Amino acid sequence: GKKKPLVVVTRKLPDVVETRMRELFETRLNESDRPMTQAELVEAVRTADVLVPTVTDRIDAAVLSQAGPNLKLIANFGNGVDNIDVVSANNRGINVTNTPGVLTEDTADMTMALILAVPRRIAEGMKVMEKGEWTGWSPTWMMGRRIWGKRLGIIGMGRIGQAVARRAKAFGMSIHYHNRRRLHSDIEDALEATYWDSLDQMLARMDVVSVHCPHTPGTFHLLSARRLKLMKKDAYVVNTARGEVIDETALIRQLESGDLAGAGLDVFEHEPAVNPKLAQMPNVLLLPHMGSATIEGRIEMGEKVIINIKTFMDGHRPPDRVLPSML
Numbered sequence: 001g002k003k004k005p006l007v008v009v010t011r012k013l014p015d016v017v018e019t020r021m022r023e024l025f026e027t028r029l030n031e032s033d034r035p036m037t038q039a040e041l042v043e044a045v046r047t048a049d050v051l052v053p054t055v056t057d058r059i060d061a062a063v064l065s066q067a068g069p070n071l072k073l074i075a076n077f078g079n080g081v082d083n084i085d086v087v088s089a090n091n092r093g094i095n096v097t098n099t100p101g102v103l104t105e106d107t108a109d110m111t112m113a114l115i116l117a118v119p120r121r122i123a124e125g126m127k128v129m130e131k132g133e134w135t136g137w138s139p140t141w142m143m144g145r146r147i148w149g150k151r152l153g154i155i156g157m158g159r160i161g162q163a164v165a166r167r168a169k170a171f172g173m174s175i176h177y178h179n180r181r182r183l184h185s186d187i188e189d190a191l192e193a194t195y196w197d198s199l200d201q202m203l204a205r206m207d208v209v210s211v212h213c214p215h216t217p218g219t220f221h222l223l224s225a226r227r228l229k230l231m232k233k234d235a236y237v238v239n240t241a242r243g244e245v246i247d248e249t250a251l252i253r254q255l256e257s258g259d260l261a262g263a264g265l266d267v268f269e270h271e272p273a274v275n276p277k278l279a280q281m282p283n284v285l286l287l288p289h290m291g292s293a294t295i296e297g298r299i300e301m302g303e304k305v306i307i308n309i310k311t312f313m314d315g316h317r318p319p320d321r322v323l324p325s326m327l
Protein backbone atom coordinates (compact mmCIF):
# COMPACT_ATOMS: atom_id res chain seq x y z
CA GLY A 1 0.00 0.00 0.00
CA LYS A 2 0.88 3.67 0.07
CA LYS A 3 3.36 4.94 2.60
CA LYS A 4 1.55 6.50 5.55
CA PRO A 5 2.14 10.24 5.95
CA LEU A 6 4.17 11.46 8.91
CA VAL A 7 1.84 13.58 11.01
CA VAL A 8 3.52 15.70 13.69
CA VAL A 9 1.21 16.94 16.44
CA THR A 10 2.51 19.78 18.61
CA ARG A 11 0.40 19.20 21.74
CA LYS A 12 -1.19 16.36 23.71
CA LEU A 13 -4.66 15.64 22.25
CA PRO A 14 -7.51 13.58 23.76
CA ASP A 15 -6.57 9.88 23.94
CA VAL A 16 -9.22 8.71 21.47
CA VAL A 17 -7.93 11.21 18.92
CA GLU A 18 -4.31 10.12 19.36
CA THR A 19 -5.30 6.44 19.14
CA ARG A 20 -7.16 7.02 15.86
CA MET A 21 -4.25 9.04 14.49
CA ARG A 22 -1.82 6.22 15.32
CA GLU A 23 -4.05 3.78 13.43
CA LEU A 24 -4.25 5.95 10.33
CA PHE A 25 -0.92 7.72 10.12
CA GLU A 26 2.70 7.53 11.07
CA THR A 27 2.64 9.91 14.02
CA ARG A 28 4.96 11.94 16.15
CA LEU A 29 2.91 13.01 19.15
CA ASN A 30 3.88 15.33 21.96
CA GLU A 31 3.17 13.51 25.21
CA SER A 32 4.75 16.22 27.36
CA ASP A 33 1.90 18.69 26.80
CA ARG A 34 4.09 21.73 26.83
CA PRO A 35 4.22 23.98 23.79
CA MET A 36 7.00 23.10 21.35
CA THR A 37 10.09 25.26 21.41
CA GLN A 38 10.98 27.23 18.29
CA ALA A 39 13.69 24.66 17.51
CA GLU A 40 11.21 21.80 17.85
CA LEU A 41 8.75 23.58 15.59
CA VAL A 42 11.39 24.09 12.94
CA GLU A 43 12.36 20.41 13.20
CA ALA A 44 8.67 19.54 12.83
CA VAL A 45 8.11 21.53 9.63
CA ARG A 46 11.39 20.20 8.20
CA THR A 47 10.41 16.57 8.55
CA ALA A 48 6.61 16.31 8.59
CA ASP A 49 4.20 15.60 5.76
CA VAL A 50 1.45 17.08 7.88
CA LEU A 51 1.74 19.43 10.85
CA VAL A 52 -1.03 19.67 13.45
CA PRO A 53 -0.41 22.85 15.46
CA THR A 54 -2.59 24.62 18.02
CA VAL A 55 -3.12 28.21 19.06
CA THR A 56 0.13 28.07 21.08
CA ASP A 57 2.31 27.48 18.01
CA ARG A 58 3.32 30.45 15.89
CA ILE A 59 3.75 29.15 12.35
CA ASP A 60 5.04 32.38 10.85
CA ALA A 61 6.97 33.10 7.67
CA ALA A 62 10.30 32.44 9.40
CA VAL A 63 9.21 28.98 10.56
CA LEU A 64 7.67 28.25 7.15
CA SER A 65 10.90 29.22 5.40
CA GLN A 66 12.41 26.15 7.10
CA ALA A 67 9.69 23.82 5.78
CA GLY A 68 10.89 20.63 4.18
CA PRO A 69 9.74 19.46 0.74
CA ASN A 70 7.29 16.96 2.23
CA LEU A 71 5.20 19.44 4.19
CA LYS A 72 1.99 19.85 2.24
CA LEU A 73 -0.65 20.36 4.91
CA ILE A 74 -1.01 22.29 8.16
CA ALA A 75 -4.15 20.92 9.81
CA ASN A 76 -4.75 23.37 12.64
CA PHE A 77 -6.33 21.97 15.81
CA GLY A 78 -8.53 25.01 16.28
CA ASN A 79 -10.84 27.33 14.43
CA GLY A 80 -8.83 30.55 14.54
CA VAL A 81 -5.82 30.45 12.22
CA ASP A 82 -4.12 33.65 13.35
CA ASN A 83 -1.28 31.44 14.64
CA ILE A 84 -0.46 30.57 11.03
CA ASP A 85 0.78 32.77 8.20
CA VAL A 86 -1.74 31.38 5.71
CA VAL A 87 -0.48 33.49 2.78
CA SER A 88 3.10 32.37 3.34
CA ALA A 89 1.98 28.74 3.60
CA ASN A 90 -0.08 28.89 0.42
CA ASN A 91 2.77 30.56 -1.46
CA ARG A 92 4.87 27.54 -0.54
CA GLY A 93 2.16 25.16 -1.73
CA ILE A 94 1.21 24.23 1.81
CA ASN A 95 -2.53 23.87 2.48
CA VAL A 96 -4.06 25.06 5.73
CA THR A 97 -7.21 23.64 7.34
CA ASN A 98 -9.04 24.44 10.58
CA THR A 99 -11.86 22.92 12.68
CA PRO A 100 -14.97 25.07 12.21
CA GLY A 101 -18.43 24.18 13.43
CA VAL A 102 -17.69 21.74 16.24
CA LEU A 103 -16.82 24.40 18.81
CA THR A 104 -19.55 26.89 17.90
CA GLU A 105 -22.10 25.95 20.57
CA ASP A 106 -19.53 25.45 23.34
CA THR A 107 -17.95 28.84 22.69
CA ALA A 108 -21.38 30.46 22.54
CA ASP A 109 -22.26 28.85 25.89
CA MET A 110 -19.12 30.24 27.48
CA THR A 111 -19.88 33.66 26.00
CA MET A 112 -23.40 33.56 27.42
CA ALA A 113 -21.96 32.52 30.78
CA LEU A 114 -19.82 35.67 30.75
CA ILE A 115 -22.70 37.87 29.57
CA LEU A 116 -24.69 36.61 32.56
CA ALA A 117 -21.89 36.43 35.10
CA VAL A 118 -20.29 39.85 34.72
CA PRO A 119 -23.36 42.11 35.02
CA ARG A 120 -24.76 39.86 37.78
CA ARG A 121 -21.43 39.89 39.67
CA ILE A 122 -21.17 36.13 40.03
CA ALA A 123 -17.39 36.11 40.51
CA GLU A 124 -17.64 38.77 43.22
CA GLY A 125 -20.30 36.80 45.05
CA MET A 126 -18.22 33.63 44.86
CA LYS A 127 -15.20 35.40 46.31
CA VAL A 128 -17.25 36.60 49.28
CA MET A 129 -18.35 33.02 49.94
CA GLU A 130 -14.87 31.53 49.40
CA LYS A 131 -13.46 33.91 51.99
CA GLY A 132 -16.31 33.25 54.41
CA GLU A 133 -17.04 36.97 54.47
CA TRP A 134 -20.80 36.90 54.06
CA THR A 135 -22.40 38.69 56.97
CA GLY A 136 -25.99 38.59 55.77
CA TRP A 137 -28.51 39.63 53.18
CA SER A 138 -29.19 43.26 52.44
CA PRO A 139 -31.62 44.84 50.00
CA THR A 140 -28.96 47.06 48.49
CA TRP A 141 -25.92 44.81 48.56
CA MET A 142 -24.42 43.04 45.50
CA MET A 143 -26.79 44.64 43.09
CA GLY A 144 -25.85 43.89 39.53
CA ARG A 145 -27.40 44.98 36.29
CA ARG A 146 -30.07 43.01 34.49
CA ILE A 147 -29.42 41.86 30.95
CA TRP A 148 -33.11 41.30 30.16
CA GLY A 149 -34.34 44.07 27.90
CA LYS A 150 -30.80 45.26 27.18
CA ARG A 151 -28.97 45.57 23.89
CA LEU A 152 -26.29 43.09 22.88
CA GLY A 153 -23.90 44.22 20.15
CA ILE A 154 -22.17 41.34 18.40
CA ILE A 155 -19.00 42.11 16.49
CA GLY A 156 -18.57 39.37 13.88
CA MET A 157 -21.79 37.55 13.05
CA GLY A 158 -20.43 34.20 11.87
CA ARG A 159 -21.30 30.81 13.31
CA ILE A 160 -20.37 31.69 16.89
CA GLY A 161 -21.87 35.19 16.78
CA GLN A 162 -25.17 33.75 15.57
CA ALA A 163 -25.14 31.04 18.23
CA VAL A 164 -24.63 33.76 20.86
CA ALA A 165 -27.48 35.78 19.31
CA ARG A 166 -29.89 32.84 19.67
CA ARG A 167 -28.99 32.42 23.33
CA ALA A 168 -29.09 36.12 24.19
CA LYS A 169 -32.47 36.48 22.48
CA ALA A 170 -33.84 33.74 24.75
CA PHE A 171 -32.58 35.76 27.72
CA GLY A 172 -34.60 38.76 26.56
CA MET A 173 -31.81 40.81 25.01
CA SER A 174 -32.25 42.65 21.72
CA ILE A 175 -29.67 41.60 19.16
CA HIS A 176 -27.50 44.01 17.20
CA TYR A 177 -24.53 43.17 15.04
CA HIS A 178 -21.72 44.56 12.98
CA ASN A 179 -20.19 42.40 10.29
CA ARG A 180 -18.28 42.91 7.07
CA ARG A 181 -21.27 41.57 5.19
CA ARG A 182 -24.90 41.91 6.18
CA LEU A 183 -26.58 38.55 6.83
CA HIS A 184 -29.15 37.14 4.45
CA SER A 185 -32.50 38.64 5.41
CA ASP A 186 -33.95 35.21 6.33
CA ILE A 187 -31.20 34.67 8.92
CA GLU A 188 -31.43 38.26 10.13
CA ASP A 189 -35.21 37.92 10.55
CA ALA A 190 -34.93 34.59 12.38
CA LEU A 191 -32.47 36.13 14.85
CA GLU A 192 -34.44 39.39 15.01
CA ALA A 193 -31.05 41.03 14.64
CA THR A 194 -30.42 44.65 13.74
CA TYR A 195 -27.50 45.28 11.39
CA TRP A 196 -25.18 48.21 11.98
CA ASP A 197 -23.07 49.18 9.02
CA SER A 198 -21.16 51.53 11.33
CA LEU A 199 -19.38 49.84 14.23
CA ASP A 200 -18.90 53.26 15.86
CA GLN A 201 -22.62 53.96 15.88
CA MET A 202 -23.44 50.51 17.21
CA LEU A 203 -20.91 50.75 20.04
CA ALA A 204 -22.41 54.00 21.32
CA ARG A 205 -25.77 52.35 21.89
CA MET A 206 -24.98 48.89 23.28
CA ASP A 207 -25.27 47.63 26.88
CA VAL A 208 -23.10 44.58 26.22
CA VAL A 209 -20.58 44.21 23.38
CA SER A 210 -19.31 40.74 22.53
CA VAL A 211 -16.44 40.01 20.13
CA HIS A 212 -16.79 37.10 17.68
CA CYS A 213 -14.65 38.04 14.69
CA PRO A 214 -11.33 36.39 13.83
CA HIS A 215 -8.04 38.10 14.56
CA THR A 216 -6.67 39.29 11.22
CA PRO A 217 -4.57 42.30 10.23
CA GLY A 218 -7.92 44.02 9.58
CA THR A 219 -9.35 43.35 13.05
CA PHE A 220 -6.24 43.98 15.18
CA HIS A 221 -7.31 46.50 17.86
CA LEU A 222 -10.70 46.87 16.19
CA LEU A 223 -11.88 47.89 19.65
CA SER A 224 -9.33 50.69 19.83
CA ALA A 225 -9.00 53.35 22.51
CA ARG A 226 -11.11 55.67 20.38
CA ARG A 227 -13.87 53.11 19.85
CA LEU A 228 -13.93 51.97 23.50
CA LYS A 229 -14.53 55.60 24.44
CA LEU A 230 -17.67 55.59 22.28
CA MET A 231 -19.25 53.00 24.53
CA LYS A 232 -21.67 53.86 27.30
CA LYS A 233 -20.25 54.13 30.81
CA ASP A 234 -22.56 51.40 32.04
CA ALA A 235 -21.74 48.97 29.22
CA TYR A 236 -19.88 45.67 29.43
CA VAL A 237 -17.33 44.08 27.10
CA VAL A 238 -17.09 40.32 26.55
CA ASN A 239 -14.38 38.59 24.53
CA THR A 240 -14.17 34.88 23.75
CA ALA A 241 -12.59 35.43 20.32
CA ARG A 242 -9.04 36.75 20.32
CA GLY A 243 -7.38 39.20 22.69
CA GLU A 244 -5.72 41.09 19.87
CA VAL A 245 -9.09 42.39 18.64
CA ILE A 246 -9.24 44.68 21.70
CA ASP A 247 -6.60 47.22 22.66
CA GLU A 248 -6.12 45.68 26.10
CA THR A 249 -4.22 48.64 27.54
CA ALA A 250 -7.00 50.98 26.45
CA LEU A 251 -9.63 48.63 27.87
CA ILE A 252 -7.86 48.60 31.24
CA ARG A 253 -7.69 52.38 31.22
CA GLN A 254 -11.43 52.65 30.50
CA LEU A 255 -12.24 50.18 33.28
CA GLU A 256 -9.94 51.95 35.75
CA SER A 257 -11.53 55.32 35.09
CA GLY A 258 -15.03 53.88 35.47
CA ASP A 259 -15.88 54.62 31.85
CA LEU A 260 -16.95 51.01 31.35
CA ALA A 261 -18.99 48.89 33.78
CA GLY A 262 -17.03 45.66 33.47
CA ALA A 263 -15.55 42.99 31.26
CA GLY A 264 -15.60 39.22 30.82
CA LEU A 265 -12.45 38.02 29.10
CA ASP A 266 -11.51 34.50 28.02
CA VAL A 267 -8.72 35.65 25.71
CA PHE A 268 -5.86 38.14 26.02
CA GLU A 269 -3.51 40.13 23.88
CA HIS A 270 -0.34 38.41 25.11
CA GLU A 271 -1.45 34.94 26.22
CA PRO A 272 -0.68 33.42 28.62
CA ALA A 273 0.47 36.73 30.12
CA VAL A 274 -2.39 38.63 31.70
CA ASN A 275 -2.01 42.20 32.88
CA PRO A 276 -2.18 41.93 36.70
CA LYS A 277 -4.34 45.05 36.80
CA LEU A 278 -7.15 43.05 35.19
CA ALA A 279 -7.11 40.38 37.88
CA GLN A 280 -7.44 43.04 40.58
CA MET A 281 -10.60 44.61 39.22
CA PRO A 282 -13.75 43.26 40.89
CA ASN A 283 -15.91 44.00 37.84
CA VAL A 284 -13.68 41.94 35.54
CA LEU A 285 -14.10 38.18 35.18
CA LEU A 286 -11.14 36.37 33.67
CA LEU A 287 -10.98 32.87 32.22
CA PRO A 288 -7.88 31.10 30.83
CA HIS A 289 -8.95 30.60 27.17
CA MET A 290 -11.58 27.94 27.98
CA GLY A 291 -14.20 28.89 25.39
CA SER A 292 -14.09 25.63 23.45
CA ALA A 293 -12.78 23.46 26.28
CA THR A 294 -15.29 20.60 26.50
CA ILE A 295 -14.36 16.93 26.24
CA GLU A 296 -16.89 16.48 23.45
CA GLY A 297 -15.69 19.51 21.54
CA ARG A 298 -12.02 18.67 21.79
CA ILE A 299 -12.67 15.13 20.52
CA GLU A 300 -14.72 16.51 17.63
CA MET A 301 -11.96 19.00 16.83
CA GLY A 302 -9.57 16.05 16.65
CA GLU A 303 -11.97 14.15 14.39
CA LYS A 304 -12.13 17.18 12.10
CA VAL A 305 -8.35 17.33 11.94
CA ILE A 306 -8.24 13.62 11.04
CA ILE A 307 -10.88 14.00 8.29
CA ASN A 308 -8.97 16.93 6.82
CA ILE A 309 -5.73 14.96 6.77
CA LYS A 310 -7.33 11.79 5.38
CA THR A 311 -9.22 13.62 2.65
CA PHE A 312 -6.11 15.51 1.63
CA MET A 313 -3.99 12.36 1.61
CA ASP A 314 -6.60 10.65 -0.56
CA GLY A 315 -6.00 13.39 -3.12
CA HIS A 316 -9.12 15.45 -2.52
CA ARG A 317 -9.73 18.98 -1.33
CA PRO A 318 -9.92 18.88 2.48
CA PRO A 319 -13.34 20.02 3.76
CA ASP A 320 -12.03 22.80 6.00
CA ARG A 321 -9.45 24.38 3.77
CA VAL A 322 -8.63 27.97 4.76
CA LEU A 323 -7.88 30.37 1.93
CA PRO A 324 -6.33 33.82 2.38
CA SER A 325 -9.44 35.27 0.72
CA MET A 326 -11.49 33.99 3.67
CA LEU A 327 -9.49 36.00 6.21
Ligand code: 8YV
Pocket residue numbers: 053054055056077078079080081103289292
Ligand atom coordinates in the same frame (compact mmCIF):
# COMPACT_ATOMS: atom_id res chain seq x y z
C1 8YV B 1 -8.67 26.57 21.14
C2 8YV B 1 -9.70 28.47 19.78
O1 8YV B 1 -8.45 26.99 22.43
O2 8YV B 1 -10.39 27.25 17.91
C3 8YV B 1 -9.99 28.32 18.34
O3 8YV B 1 -9.84 29.29 17.58
O4 8YV B 1 -9.36 29.50 20.21
C4 8YV B 1 -9.88 27.29 20.68
O5 8YV B 1 -10.75 26.35 20.19
C5 8YV B 1 -7.40 26.66 20.39
O6 8YV B 1 -7.40 27.52 19.33
C6 8YV B 1 -6.96 25.34 19.88
O7 8YV B 1 -5.81 25.47 19.10
